[in-house]
Amino acid sequence: MKNYLKQWAALALLCVLAGLAGCSTHGRDIGAAAAESAAAAPSAPVQGKASGRLLVWTADFSLQVQDMGKARSQLSERMLALGGYVEEKSDYGDYSQSFVFRVPADAFETALGSVEQSGKVLSRHVKGEDVTEQYVDVETRLQNNIALRDRLKELLGKARDIQDILQIESELNRIQSEIDSMQARMRILKDQIQMATIRVELRQQEAPKPATIYGPLGYLYKGTEWFVTKLFIIRE
Incomplete structure (x- = not known):
């Protein structure tokens, strides 16, 4: 059984070395594959499509509107x-009132125009975050961990000693936990790339105050007020 453990350790080491080599020699190819698998994101704004990068688009608006409900x-x-x-x-x-909208990345620019048409723009902030390297890094580590998990399963099928079985199962559980975490992160990144986020705050425009119309006594009062004010003005 010791031979199996030595074999497992050698395979694990080879897998790690292969992963490190893959990051440096095939990073460009993986980046292209990542861009293809999340195709919705690059086609959103023109700059993201032209560069072939994976971008997460967000926008924040504050609008003044005449009719909140409408x-x-x-x-x-x-x-x-x-x-x-x-x-x-x-x-x-x-x-x-405030809203958070999610729209397809390829409709992001159209959505921005729709927001601006909804009222008077008080503030506007648009941001595109480049997550290409982060996406490629998570995808590469995920593939390496999946390969290592498969090798550990093969060793587990050949193991006969209880202690060896427990050690391999412990390592399998650790690797599987990392795989689950990375897969969840990949799902979040893909969702953020494919669906842009637009946050909008609507503020009701205040109605103009009606002009004050004074009656005869009102004009008499205002005149008296003006006279008293002028009477007590101290000129230097």
């Missing part, structure tokens, strides 16, 4: 028409 309904309908959805919304009464 603006809210129209904005939601426009996002839905683009294939998006409302991820989160907060209501702060009749004067302020």
Whole structure:
């Protein structure tokens, strides 16, 4: 059984070395594969498509609207028409409401125009975060761990000694935990690349105050007030 353990250690070492070599020699190929597997992201804004990078797009808006209910309904309908959805919304009464929309990355620029048409833009911030290297790194480590897990399973099938079986199973559980974590991270990255995030705050425009119309006694009062004010002015 000791020969099996030596074989397992040698295979694990070879796998790690192969992973390190793969990062340096095939990084460009993996990056191209990552870009192809998340094709929705590069086709969003023109700069992301031209560079072939994997970008996560976000935007933050603050709008002033004349009719809160109408603006809210129209904005939601426009996002839905683009294939998006409302991820989160907060209501702060009749004067302020906020929304978080998710829209397909290839409709991001159209969605920005729809937001700007919904009211008077008070503030606007758009950001594209490059996650290409992060995506490639997670994908490469995930592939290496999957290969190592498969080799450990082969060794486990050949093991006969209880202590050896327990050691291999412990290592298998550790590797599987890392694989699960990396797969979850890959799912999050793919979702962020494929679906852009737009946060919008709507503020109700205050109605203009009506002009004050004084009656005869009102004009008399204002005149008296003006006279008294002028009477007590101290000139230096």
